[in-house]
Amino acid sequence: MSLNYDQALHCAKVFKDYFSDFNRIDEYMREQKLNSLAELPFALPGCGPEEDLFSDFTMSPENMDFEVVELEAPRWQLYLDIISSHNNLSSPGRNVRLAVLEKNTKKWVGFIRLGSPTIMMKPRNELLGCVMTNELETTKSFNRAAAMGFVIVPAQPFGYNYLGGKLLASICCSHEVREILDKKYGMNTCLFETTSLYGTTKSVSQYDGMKPYLRFGGTTESDFLPMMHGKPYDDLKEYVEGIVGEFVPADASSRKLKISNTIIAMTKAALKGHKEDYEAFINTIDKAKGLTERKRYYYSNYGFSNFKDVVLGKTDKLVKDKENYDKFYLANVVEWWRKKACSRYTTLQTENRLRTEIEVWTGDKEIDIIR
Numbered sequence: 001m002s003l004n005y006d007q008a009l010h011c012a013k014v015f016k017d018y019f020s021d022f023n024r025i026d027e028y029m030r031e032q033k034l035n036s037l038a039e040l041p042f043a044l045p046g047c048g049p050e051e052d053l054f055s056d057f058t059m060s061p062e063n064m065d066f067e068v069v070e071l072e073a074p075r076w077q078l079y080l081d082i083i084s085s086h087n088n089l090s091s092p093g094r095n096v097r098l099a100v101l102e103k104n105t106k107k108w109v110g111f112i113r114l115g116s117p118t119i120m121m122k123p124r125n126e127l128l129g130c131v132m133t134n135e136l137e138t139t140k141s142f143n144r145a146a147a148m149g150f151v152i153v154p155a156q157p158f159g160y161n162y163l164g165g166k167l168l169a170s171i172c173c174s175h176e177v178r179e180i181l182d183k184k185y186g187m188n189t190c191l192f193e194t195t196s197l198y199g200t201t202k203s204v205s206q207y208d209g210m211k212p213y214l215r216f217g218g219t220t221e222s223d224f225l226p227m228m229h230g231k232p233y234d235d236l237k238e239y240v241e242g243i244v245g246e247f248v249p250a251d252a253s254s255r256k257l258k259i260s261n262t263i264i265a266m267t268k269a270a271l272k273g274h275k276e277d278y279e280a281f282i283n284t285i286d287k288a289k290g291l292t293e294r295k296r297y298y299y300s301n302y303g304f305s306n307f308k309d310v311v312l313g314k315t316d317k318l319v320k321d322k323e324n325y326d327k328f329y330l331a332n333v334v335e336w337w338r339k340k341a342c343s344r345y346t347t348l349q350t351e352n353r354l355r356t357e358i359e360v361w362t363g364d365k366e367i368d369i370i371r
Contacts, residue, residue: 018228053110070180109167147181303320
C-alpha cells in the first residue's frame with residue numbers, strides 16, 4: 001500500500017492548500033463550522049430547535065430552577081449544532097449527553113457531553129504522579145474512576161447574561177451527575193476533568209474562579225494535527241482509495257483520524273527520496289500543528305479526599321472530605337452559581353448591557369467563536 005512520487009506530490013499540495021488558509025485555531029474552527037451548516041436540517045421560521053432555548057431575559061437567577069436530563073443523541077446533537085462554534089464529534093468509549101432545563105420556562109440553558117478521558121495528558125500525569133499508558137494496570141482503575149467533559153456549552157445569551165458556562169461546569173462536578181456515570185457504566189467516579197476550548201489564544205476561561213468545584217491543573221501539550229474537513233478531505237480520501245483501495249476499514253474507530261494519518265505516512269514515504277519536496281511537506285504539517293494550542297486543564301475530585309489513590313487503583317473505597325463533600329450536591333452547586341449569577345445579572349442590567357437576542361449559527365450569520 002503505497003503512493004508513487006507524483007501521487008504523493010498531489011496529496012502534499014492538498015494539505016498545503018487547505019492549511020495555508022488558516023493562521024490561528026479560531027480561524028480554522030470558524031471555517032469548519034460554516035462548512036458544516038449546510039448539513040443542518042431546514043426548519044420553518046418559528047419551528048426550529050432555537051425555539052426551545054432559554055429566552056426570558058427578564059428573569060432573575062433568584063427565580064430559576066434546573067433539571068439535568070439525559071437526551072438521545074440525535075436531539076442533543078441538533079441543539080448543539082446551532083449553538084456551538086466547534087464541530088463536536090463523539091469520541092470512542094463512554095458518552096453521556098446531558099441537557100440542563102430551566103424548569104419554570106421549560107427551556108434549555110445548555111448542553112454537556114461526558115466521556116472516556118484521553119490517556120495521555122501531561123498536567124494530569126503531574127497531578128497523579130503517574131504517566132498513564134494503555135499497558136499499565138493502573139489504567140483500568142483510572143478508566144473506571146475518571147470522566148472527561150468534552151462539551152460544556154451554554155445557550156447564548158444565557159451564558160453571557162448569567163455565567164451559564166460556570167453553571168454547566170459546576171453541574172458536571174455534582175454528585176447527581178457523578179451518579180449518572182456510575183449507574184450507566186458501573187464506574188466509581190471520583191475525578192472529573194476538562195480543558196478550555198482555547199489555551200494561548202484566550203487569556204481566560206469559563207472554568208476560572210470555580211474552587212472548590214474545579215481547580216486549574218496546568219496546560220496540555222499541543223503537538224497534534226487538526227483534522228481536514230469538507231470537500232477537500234472527501235476528494236483526497238477518494239483519490240487515495242482510487243489508487244490503493246480501502247485502506248482503513250469502514251467500521252474502524254476514529255476512522256477519519258486514521259485515514260488522515262495514513263495518507264500523511266504514505267505521502268512522507270513516497271517523498272523521502274526527494275529532499276526538497278519532503279522538507280516542504282514536513283513544513284506544511286508542522287505549520288498545521290502550529291494551529292493547535294496548549295489548553296488549560298481543570299479537574300474536580302467531587303469532594304473525595306483520597307481520589308488519587310482510587311484513580312491509581314490503590315483502593316476502591318472513597319473517603320469523603322468533611323469540609324467539601326456536601327458542597328457538591330446539585331442544590332448546593334446551583335446556590336453557589338446563583339450568588340455569582342445574581343451579581344453578574346444586576347451589573348449588566350445597571351449598565352444596560354444585557355443581551356436579549358438568541359444567538360445561533362445559521363448559513364448567513366456568524367456568532368462569537370468562543371463556544
